Amino acid sequence: MAVTVETLDKLERRITLSLPADVLRNEVDARLKKLARTVKVDGFRPGKVPMTVVAQRYGYSVQYEVVNDQVGQAFNKAAAEAQLRVAGQPRIAEKEGSSAEEGKLLFDATFEVYPQVVIGDxxxxxxxxxxxxxNEAAIDRTVEILRKQRRTFEQRAATEAAADGDRVTIDFEGKIDGVPFDGGKAEGYQFLLGEGQMLEAFEKAVRGMKTGESKTFPLKFPEDYHGKDVAGKEADFLVTLKKLEAQNLPEVNEEFVASLGLPESSIEALRADIxxxxxxxxxxxxxxxxxxxxxxxxxxxxxxxxxxxxxxxxxxxxxxxxxxxxxxxxxxxxxxxxxxxxxxxxxxxxxxxxxxxxxxxxxxxxxxxxxxxxxxxxxxxxxxxxxxxxxxxxxxxxxxxxxxxxxxxxxxxxxxxxxxxxxxxxxxxxxxxxxxxxx
Missing domain, CATH: 1.10.3120 (Trigger factor, domain 2)
Known part of the structure; x- marks a missing residue:
């Protein structure tokens, strides 16, 4: 019997599936009998539970499983006969007015098919x-990154001024219209000058400060600043430089290359690997x-x-x-x-x-x-x-x-x-x- 495929929309289709009621009943009975051999029910020995009790307790769930299995098989068979490329899972519902008393159950399967893909020239x-x-500049840049990953720091004299490359430790507090704001205060905060870890206006204010020195400066937050509560607003910051450290970058030599764990410790081998x-x-x-x-x-x-x-x-x-x-x-x-x-x-x-x-x-x-x-x-x-x-x-x-x-x-x-x-x-x-x- 040919499968009738109804077109609902551009890619949406519908097939009506017919399942013989006696086939469903026989499969439900077979599964309940199999279940009766192993099911445990209080008051009965295993394998001795009456079928009426098994059917009463498990009949609905078994019938649901059987209908699902049978409908799925019927749909796959119908789709194959109609040579349909089904996209995704079908939506299946029992057809209105369908009754097992008529000897069969009817289900509507609504689904989509794959489109015909036409690609232009x-x-x-x-x-x-x-x-x-x-290029060589890219290799040089990577060598510098490796050096910075292994840098050390030593404290600078109190008379020296903070410069790019130094690690500074500061206390700061910011206020907007004289009122402190969330995230605007910290103690013992460390960052490296000149590496873009802070807003440029903040780095500019700290640059040139000496240990123990304090200063107040204005800072306008960018409009796209991640802190939305302060974005676009101007704050006044009080900053105190607590500690100033100079960075020491390791020299690029065989000892440095060996510390990276390369098989060869020559600079040429390092650059080739990079x-x-x-x-x-x-x-x-x-x-x-x-x-x-x-x-x-x-x-x-x-x-x-x-x-x-x-x-x-x-x-x-x-x-x-x-x-x-x-x-x-x-x-x-x-x-x-x-x-x-x-x-x-x-x-x-x-x-x-x-x-x-x-x-x-x-x-x-x-x-x-x-x-x-x-x-x-x-x-x-x-x-x-x-x-x-x-x-x-x-x-x-x-x-x-x-x-x-x-x-x-x-x-x-x-x-x-x-x-x-x-x-x-x-x-x-x-x-x-x-x-x-x-x-």
Whole structure:
């Protein structure tokens, strides 16, 4: 018997399912009899509980399970016969007026189908592809970061003035219109001058002060200051310099390199290791930028309706991910945090839309991940760890982790394929611009 599929909306469909009442009854009876052999009821020995008692106690739940199972099987069979690509889970409800007395039960299954994804001519896509290189200045900057991580401090004389690079210990109190405000007071507070740890006006006031000296100065908080209660307002601060320390940066020599745990203790080996690590980071960042540009271009080329059920499921995943992030940060009752789902809906729809586009390109152009690509990507990921082989084994031993690697490789294949077809403009980026360290 042919399956009749009713179109309700662009992607929404409905099928009426018919289940023979005697099949349902027989399956319920069979499950109750099986249950009767093991169920424990006060006043009866195991295996001796009368069927009437078993049916009275468990009949409803067993019938619910049977109907669910049978309806699910009937739906899957009907969808397969009608050659439907079902998106998400169907909503199933017993049809109004349906009765087992007529020998069958009728159910309406309402669901969505996957859209037909039509992608425009890739040759018309305009994409800016970025490139970047690791220069000597980037290596020098990293060496300086390593030096600062290992710096020491020694107290300066009381006659010396605070300068950039010094560590200062201060007491301060701020008032707005003569009234103290939350977060405006501290004692024994330490920060490094000239490294942007405080507002520039605050650092400017402390610069040049001597140990034991106090001063009052005005400070206007930026309009976008994170403390909303004081953002855009002007405060008067009283600051006292309690302690002044000069920093001592270690000299870059073999002893310094050895302290970093490298196999070789030469400066050349240090710079080569830094360059290798920076090149790996640059490669990933460049790939990320080019992937984002490619995906934006694909979104413009493909127009189709997105299944609401898939967007809802992706939204739920994003909300749960946000709660997991809050929990990892130590937020109390993070799993109950009121996170509005609509916040994530645009992101969820973009993800679903891109997933459908990528899937279409992969199917039609043989872009699935090859085993050697997976191995190469895992090997590359492992190189930034001290024991790469353990990292490789960690990935290979878990199906979920391997699925994540496969998704990354497939996206890379899609990006390469699209870039090979599109109108591509190459743009070289400076290392600092790529890493977000301009200025």
């Amino acid at each position: 890739l040759a018309t896509a305009e994409i800016e592809r970025v490139t970047a290189e690791v 360059k290798k690590n920076l090149e790996r980071e640059v490669k990933f960042r460049v790939a990320g930028r080019n992937k984002a540009a490619t995906m934006d271009a694909l979104l413009k080329l493909a127009e189709f309706d997105v299944p609401k059920s898939l967007v809802a499921a992706e939204t739920d995943r994003l909300v749960e991910g946000a709660r997991a992030d809050l929990k990892a940060r130590g937020v109390k009752d993070a799993d109950k945090a009121p996170i509005p789902a609509e916040m994530f809906q645009p992101q969820a729809e973009r993800r679903v839309r891109l997933g459908l586009i990528v899937g279409e390109l992969v199917r039609n152009n043989n872009l699935a991940a090859k085993p050697e690509q997976l191995q190469e990507h895992i090997a590359e990921l492992s190189q930034s760890y001290e024991q790469p082989q353990q990292v490789v084994a960690w990935y290979m031993s878990d199906r979920q982790r391997m699925a994540e690697v496969e998704a990354v490789v497939i996206e890379g294949n899609v990006v390469d394929f699209v870039l090979s077809k599109a109108k591509v403009t190459d743009k070289g980026l400076g290392f600092e611009e790529l890493m977000g360290q301009q200025g």
